[in-house]
Amino acid sequence: MKHAFLDEYSGLQSPMHRLDPRAKLVGLVALVVICVSTPPDLYAAFAAYLGLELILVLISRLPWKHVLGRMLIVLPFILVVAVFLPFFNKGGGSYNLGPFTVSAHGLLVLWNVAIKSTVSVLAVILLSSTTPFPELLKGLEKLRVPRLLTTIMSFMYRYIFVLSDELQRMRRARDSRGWSGKWLWQAKVIGHMIAALFLRSYERGERVYAAMLARGYDGGLRTIYLYDFGAVELGFVALVTLFPLAARLLAVG
Amino acid sequence: MHIPDGFLNSGVSIATGVVAAGAVGYGLYKAREELDEKSVPMLALCAAFVFAAQMLNFPVAGGTSGHFLGGILAAVLLGPWLGSLVIALVLLVQCLGFADGGLTALGANVFNMAVIGTILSYYFFYGIKALLPKSRTAFLAxxxxVAWLSVMLASGAAAVELAVSGTTPLSVTLPAMLGVHAIIGVGEAVITVLVVGTVLAVRPDLVKTYGYQPPVPRFEEAEVNQ
Known part of the structure; x- marks a missing residue:
């Protein structure tokens, strides 16, 4: 079974991987917030954010192919929503591009969403590809995210792989019986597959709950937290918040 | 499709974030009340189910495909609040695990899909269900x-948020988003009806909003011959 998703490469060894998840969460979320709130014409500031992230990718030894592949996820949204903007928006002067007129304001809006979503998506990739998902959830819990939420999500993480295995088995069985769907009225098979998946998931949930009760489950989970928020973590948070902040302030002048 | 970072301004991000956090908070409260300690395994399995079901593409026309969203399915199966909590959990995992949907746009994505696409749409469902006769066919209709409507409402909300943020003009985005999603919504409706129909046939007790009453066997008073 092949399921290379979620926290792929989070098991590598690097200074980034060894950081306390809390430091990565706080630092990278701050970086995203700083980036999103930067006015689009401060080009130098965006160059600084990207530069910082590329250095962090180098430090974390993530394969570039993986990082670039993951970054493609914002592409559909930009293509559908934003790419036509230069042709529709008016104002701010215009350029002629063959038969089309391109407005400067529209170009600026397109640049704005493209660079901000790129910087932000890279920040989240840095977070999720250097932190095993259960550790990330424990970090969130230490940051006072409701315990019920993080516990449900850690169970979800456990069962997503089981259920996608289940689904792949069903899909293989379907395809080996010669199913090839091209039209919506052939979707009946998909409906039955999803219904079967729901029933199996729900019944598995009941079984898991019974098994947990039998092992003394009382609504809470006790886990250990192996990280320590030390000087390295403090330095990391300072780097990824103060450097972009300084870049942004200096870019104005 | 999830809104990435950078498309929304701070006002829209914060306003939708507050509403989304409120809905998730109330969902967690309802989960504690209705399921108690059972909520962890049950909600986790249901969320993992929606997550996995979204990976399954269905054909639309001539080889193009779309994937299932599941907002109304979750609401019909689990009720509006737990359903929206499940959808919010899926969005949260997609945001943190895949970078699908921005961190600062998380509130807006949860608002669109879990509040508008699940809770609000559920109350439309509730209204329509009350008007129709009480039968299995009417329930499925x-x-x-509402599955179609929920996709339209969620995409319309996204278009409005983008316009309010000053990213895209509403006159262009709204028709474009609604046009695309009018087709996606048909697929969503077909799949949702098929899934709910199958679950009703096999385990009607699991469709929470159907109000299934198991037949109670009647016992006649035993005749005692003297």
Whole structure:
């Protein structure tokens, strides 16, 4: 079974991987917030954010192919929503591009969403590809995210792989019986597959709950937290918040 | 499709974030009340189910495909609040695990899909269901109609948020989003009806909003011959 998703490469060894998840969460979320709130014409500031992230990718030894592949996820949204903007928006002067007129304001809006979503998506990739998902959830819990939420999500993480295995088995069985769907009225098979998946998931949930009760489950989970928020973590948070902040302030002048 | 970072301004991000956090908070409260300690395994399995079901593409026309969203399915199966909590959990995992949907746009994505696409749409479903006769066919018809509507409402909300943020003009985005999602919504409706129909046939007790009453066997008073 092949399921290379979620926290792929989070098991590598690097200074980034060894950081306390809390430091990565706080630092990278701050970086995203700083980036999103930067006015689009401060080009130098965006160059600084990207530069910082590329250095962090180098430090974390993530394969570039993986990082670039993951970054493609914002592409559909930009293509559908934003790419036509230069042709529709008016104002701010215009350029002629063959038969089309391109407005400067529209170009600026397109640049704005493209660079901000790129910087932000890279920040989240840095977070999720250097932190095993259960550790990330424990970090969130230490940051006072409701315990019920993080516990449900850690169970979800456990069962997503089981259920996608289940689904792949069903899909293989379907395809080996010669199913090839091209039209919506052939979707009946998909409906039955999803219904079967729901029933199996729900019944598995009941079984898991019974098994947990039998092992003394009382609504809470006790886990250990192996990280320590030390000087390295403090330095990391300072780097990824103060450097972009300084870049942004200096870019104005 | 999830809104990435950078498309929304701070006002929209914060306003939708507050509403989304409120809905998730109330969902967690309802989960504690209705399921108690059972909520962890049950909600986790249901969320993992929606997550996995979204990976399954269905054909639309001539080889193009779309994937299932599941907002109304979750609401019909689990009720509006737990359903929206499940959808919010899926969005949260997609945001943190895949970078699908921005961190600062998380509130807006949860608002669109879990509040508008699940809770609000559920109350449309509730209204339509009350108007129709009480039968399995009517229940499925209401499910299908609202599944289509929920996709339209969620995409319309996204278009409005983008316009309010000053990213895209509403006059262009709204028709474009609604046009694309009118087709996606048909697929969503077909799949939702098929899934709910199958679950009703096999385990009607699991469709929470159907109000299934198991037949109670009647016992006649035993005749005692003297």
């Amino acid at each position: 209401a499910t299908g109609a």
